[in-house]
Amino acid sequence: MGAAVAEEFRLFFRTALYVGGAGLVYWLVSLDAPGTVLLVALTLALLAFVGMAIFLAPRGAGAEGRSGVLGLLNRYIGFHEPVDAAPPLESGPELVPLGSAWPIITALGMVVIGLGLIFGAWLSLPGIGLVVWGAVGWLTQLDRMG
Amino acid sequence: MTTVEQPMPDAQRRHVLKHADDGLIGWLTTTDHKRIGILYMVSAFIFFLVAGLMSLVMRAELAIPELQLLDLQTYNQLFTMHGTAMIFFFATPMVIGLANYLIPLQIGAPDVAFPRLNAFTYWLFIFSALIVFGGFFVTAGAAAFGWYGYPPLSTKTFSPSVGADLWVVGLLLSGVASILGSVNILATIFALRAPGMTMFRLPLFTWNILVTSILILFSFPVLGAALALLFIDRNFGGSVFTTAGDPLVYQHLFWFFGHPEVYIIALPFFGVVTEIVPVFSRKPLFGYKAFVFATILIGAYSFSVWAHHMFTTGAVSTVYFAITSFLIAIPTGVKFFGWIATMWRGSLWFATPMLYVVGMMAMFLIGGITGVFLASPPIDYAVHDTYYVVAHMHYVLFGTSVFAMFGGLFYWFPKFTGRMLDERLGKVQFWLLFVGFNVTFFPMHQLGIDGMPRRIGDYAAERGWNDLNLLASGGSVLIAVAVLLFLWNFWTSRSLGLPAGDDPWGGHTLEWATSSPPPHHNFTSLPPITSDRPLLDLRVRGPVRQGGEPVGPSEDERAGADDGGGRG
Known part of the structure; x- marks a missing residue:
């Protein structure tokens, strides 16, 4: 303690x-x-x-x-904080990120899946495809850029 | 501005990458928190205009008795979509937009913790909103059961339109976006604060956004659950909320989200007010920790008052919810007294942001007091579902969010664009909005007491509601003129406004320590952070080394400059 x-x-x-x-x-x-x-x-x-x-x-x-x-x-x-409290939990080098098309593709995919729930399961298939494509692109973007 | 440089870590500088493209592709693929913040704010303002247009059509219909412009079903769609758009697609995203732009700047960070997740949440929000509005373009039209979608009215039996399904799915996805956005903001505040920025040196706007994010994190999943079950009831043969199940459970779930949602909208705008009041009173904020404490208390209390929206069901404990609802007035009162004490004996400067803030305080006070009345079950039983409630919630929601939003936009527009909004137009707009708002909504208290139910598109002339309805409709035109004036001001000032410089108001917080607009990486150097008002410290005390001896004015000068305000 x-x-x-x-x-x-x-x-x-x-x-x-x-x-x-x-x-x-x-x-x-x-x-x-x-x-x-x-x-x-x-x-x-x-x-x-x-x-x-x-x-x-x-x-x-x-x-x-x-x-x-x-x-x-x-x-x-309590509402007491030591004067010398270390502010961040832990922070490494920050990146100022490049643009990325993957978020908009993934979001579009999710919405198409949602529409598939209403208009028919067939519509969810391209939605799932977009989400998978977007997620893979998102996760591998920085690796591909070296 | 004179600063003793606190250089950014080398590693951070190394990774500063080139600016994104300025063209359409650049905006579609941006992950810069400032651009995403602007996208959020512009989108939210467009939805505000659309929802405002719906309210103008409704007020035109209600100006005189009988039906003239609309049929009843269209009227139902309009008030449903007006409420939905104002709550989910204007007020909440406007808050997220301001937070996106300002939080990293206020805590001295180069961006949010998860920039691509930030972009994802924005696009998911936009697509969700389009889905909900898409209801207007399907057979039988948009959802028409009120913005909280109570079953059994919202079940397939009574609302068979596809527009209702679009409403459910759109709000569900929008909720996912809000939850992910709140995670991002929490991670940013917890993990990316600059050296020296302890939790009790966070600007009050950031504190309010922090508590708001916690409210979103724990309340939106409940809404998501309610909407998912409603969707299952509607489309997959479920019976959770049908009369075979228990429709009241939906009300519990909805309001367990819905009342924190009121504070999700209000708290950030309280934060805006708390930023503006000390700057335009030329004093440090009075009672910093009291503000933090009050913010946390309001957030906690908001989770225990939900069923005061359900008094008239007769199925909830009126005593419990009346007492917990009354309790919220205490921390809210602490904030009011803190604002007044900050202004007390200050050198008040009634520039446009301060006008809006004082206007907001007056309007929210009226909404708060009528809220205390409504928290009293006997009064609530008498005026439930009347125009009294419409008046109350507009004083709370419009009075807080729209007045403080304009205050915040006038205050931070110079930071966003490097140019000032026109002050004279701003003041004219304020008075138009102030008069228009009160002429529109104050008479509704009396209409409610006279028994006029909410959500009716038609009323008989002999009911005696004619004059006050005509007055309210006239007031709504003034509000529309005020908003158009702001649009004109915004459009002309972004290219022709006076150059603002880095810090036109003499701000206290870190966002004013960088250029206007800020560079992509936000800061090239930071002033020392030894309190919640680092820039005021810098002006009063001169350059101070981080953790070292102050240089500049003598001890006596500093003591003199510190008089007139203090932190709790």
Whole structure:
């Protein structure tokens, strides 16, 4: 313990605490299944991000002052950020990208698939072709450019 | 501008590649966040014009009793497509467009985290919108069941048109685009911030977009699920939402998305306001952390209020949803007080962006107060599905998004183009819009209280709604004139406007530290980032080395310059 959890993830934790609490109260007040399921599902989805935070948090580094329960609360849901907090999680060399035709081709393919759902499965076939063509082009574009 | 250079990493410079082609192919294949931002904003504005035109036709129909221009089915299609277009194809993409252009600039990044995914989401959004509008060109016309598509009205039995299927599939794909866009923005904010840009130094616009992206990430999948099940009910014999299943489940799913959607639209425009107010008050923002806290709270609360749209079903807990809905007024009030405290004793400069921001605050205040009334179940039961609700939601949505959008466009247009919009035309446009908006929508409160239902294309003369409807229709013409004036201003200023320079307003945030318009790679150097207002620091304190001693004015001068505002 003692590692500071990045603010990026405390954000999710605070929200999960609120939504989880709201879900519990909602169930007790209403016994309504659909709404409770939605709130519980949202809490779990938010907690998945918190799990990632704990996984990614630097061990033993960036510890914040207070210990005990208050220190724990501050680390996980507080609004304190160390002055020298390292800003990015991790960043390598950034690319300023070239243009690419693959996104528009892939998007067009997805839309044709969607239209196929309405006008007939036959129309989905060219859509699938476009998506596969677009995705392969997209994934291999940088390799082909060396 | 004087800056102590904080050079971009060598690796970053090495990979700066040549500019994309300026021609049509260049725009179709662009992955530059600024170009994609402009594409989003221009597309969203076109949809705003189209949806606005629909509302003008509806107001013309309603100006006097009985039917003159439209048949009832066409009227139903128009209000459905008006709402759909304004929510999904104007307000949301306008937010995404502003975020696309501004977020990398505000955090000191060369682009978004996933540039090609960014292009993909834009094209998927455009194609989805075209699919939805394609409903007008099929037999039986476009969807005609209201923008939230409640079953059983939206089932095949009652809405057999192919236009309804196009609506479902189009919105489903548009939702996918929004989710992917939010992932991109979150990754950009989390991973591409410049050295020194900690989370609590992020500009408030970026904070609002961050919370908005989280709302999109967790609410649009629920809409997607609802639409997919509706599509299965309509076309594959499902019975999830039919009377054999439970139509109310659709309402739960829809509003679990739908209420966060209100804040998906509102929060970024709150962010726009929070950027503009301190710059035009000549003061640092009052209560930075209070704004952040309020933004997060609004986002969290928005997930627990959905069924206040369902009070009259009699199947939800009115007490629970009334209390949670009232709670939202608290963080919203914190923001209002923060804006007022920032203006308090400031050196106020009522240039056009500030006029729009103050107008937005006034309009949103009215929408917020009527929202508190509607959160009270007895009042909601009385005015549900009347024009009172139409008035309320337009004060909230139009009052926030359109006023703040124009404020933001006047504020950032110089950054986008290097030229100023005409201030005089801007002020005339503001007053036309302000008067037109209030003349159009304020009477609707009274119409609602008088019992006029929403979504009717016809009413009898003896109901006593004639004068207020005529007044509202007259106001809508003023709104149209105001929008036309903006188009004229935009068209002439982009080539003939006064040169803006890099920072015409004395901005506080990083986007004003680069040229106007910015180069493809955004920055060649960055000022030191030691607070949420690096450019104001630079002006007040002079050049400061990153993490080092300030150089320039003395301690006393700095202390004097810091008076009059502070961070919470």
